Structures are given as C-alpha cells and as structure tokens.
Amino acid sequence: MKRSIVLAIVLAAGSLMMTLVAVLPASAHPDGTFYSIGRKWPPNANETWYIDNNVPAGAFRDRIVNGVSAWDNGAGGAGPNFVYGGVTTSSVTDILDFCERGYSAVFVRENLGSALGGGPNSALGFTPSCYNASVGGTFAVSFTMNLERTAEFGTGTGWYTGTGNPPENRWDLWSIVAHETGHATGFIGHFANATLCPGTPQPATTETMCGGNPALVDTIMLRTLEAHDLHTYANAY
Numbered sequence: 001m002k003r004s005i006v007l008a009i010v011l012a013a014g015s016l017m018m019t020l021v022a023v024l025p026a027s028a029h030p031d032g033t034f035y036s037i038g039r040k041w042p043p044n045a046n047e048t049w050y051i052d053n054n055v056p057a058g059a060f061r062d063r064i065v066n067g068v069s070a071w072d073n074g075a076g077g078a079g080p081n082f083v084y085g086g087v088t089t090s091s092v093t094d095i096l097d098f099c100e101r102g103y104s105a106v107f108v109r110e111n112l113g114s115a116l117g118g119g120p121n122s123a124l125g126f127t128p129s130c131y132n133a134s135v136g137g138t139f140a141v142s143f144t145m146n147l148e149r150t151a152e153f154g155t156g157t158g159w160y161t162g163t164g165n166p167p168e169n170r171w172d173l174w175s176i177v178a179h180e181t182g183h184a185t186g187f188i189g190h191f192a193n194a195t196l197c198p199g200t201p202q203p204a205t206t207e208t209m210c211g212g213n214p215a216l217v218d219t220i221m222l223r224t225l226e227a228h229d230l231h232t233y234a235n236a237y
C-alpha cells in the first residue's frame, strides 16, 4: 500500500508562532483553514492505537490515554474515535519512519527536536498522519505520535505525569498529548490569533490548538478543548 505523509507538526518554538501571527488577521476565526487540504479520517472511523513499549510504564502511559481521549465525541459524533489497544512492540528502529508501520501508535524519543532537524530541546511532540495514496490520499489511515522523553522545551525541566497541577517548570504531559492528538485528527498548523492564544495564557480561554508557547509550562490549560478548538473540528467533519 502506497502511503504519503502530510505535514510535520510540532508544538512549535516561538519563531513559527510569530510567522503564523503575521498571516492571520487579528479578528479571524478561520475554521476551514486547519483542515483545508481536505484530508481527515473517514466519518466515524474507529481507529485502534497503541503505546509502544519504549514509553515509560505507569502514569506516563495513563496520561497519554487521557490526552488522546480529549477529542472523543468532539466533532458532533462525526470525527474519528481513537480506541486504545494497549502496549505493543515496534520492529521499527527509526520512530520517525512514520508510514511504514501500518498502525497508529505513540512513541517517546530522546532529543526529538534534533531528530526533526531543529535545535536540542526545540520540540515536545510531533504527530503526522499517513494517508492511503491508492484511494486518492483522501483519508488518514494511521497516525504516529512522537513525544520527547525528557521535555526540556523552553524553560521546562521534564514532564509532569500526574493529574493535579504541575510543579513549576514541568510540562503537563496530559496537556501536550491532547494538543498532539489534535494533529492526529488531521488538524494542520496552529491557532495564533492573539485573542485565542494570548502571549500570557489564560486558563479559561487558551485553546488547545494554539502554537507552542513556553509560557504554557506548568499549566494544565491544554487538557480540555475550548470553543474554537471544538467548532473548528466539528465544522471539518
């Protein structure tokens, strides 16, 4: 089966966020933009996904499950349903070899940012989807979520894998997985609108699909979807 990858998405550094700010008018809610290439999951797709056994056991895996489930029923019942299938062992040694695996899974990697061609500690996650070229490449057939193992992006000093409030300078794993799962649904790019994604994040309004903002360290703001996340998603499906 011939497959193609669409887009590389990272919880991006400030430079990418600034680029997006420049192209989005301050008042726009461009719902179509983020799925505009027309590629998403088949309607009501049930996609079983796995956690690779290189992911630390226990709370780390539990928070991944929490984060992926943030998008359940988020598109008015029409979007993909990601069904957790348990822990698996990959024969793929290069976890960035996305589409050769043939199933959806979550991996961790030390120094993901450098593996993606950026600087050290420049990324927390990277989640492309694969599309089946033999049926026109319209629909996603799998996703690969890659997470940094040690999470020193920005001022971060590692993951927080609990369910409460993270200590200072720890990245909330649940939040970042919820953000990455947005990309797994087919979401391309990030919101950068200053109201949706203020430079100083706002607990009640900052959207899960905002671009990478080091100020989101030690917050839980991305765990749950906000209004613009939800209607952008629902409109696409």
Ligand SMILES: [Zn+2]
Pocket: 009, 010, 011, 012, 179, 180, 183, 189, 190, 211
């Ligand atoms: Zn992202």
Ligand SMILES: [Zn+2]
Pocket: 029, 227, 228, 231
């Ligand atoms: Zn909106």
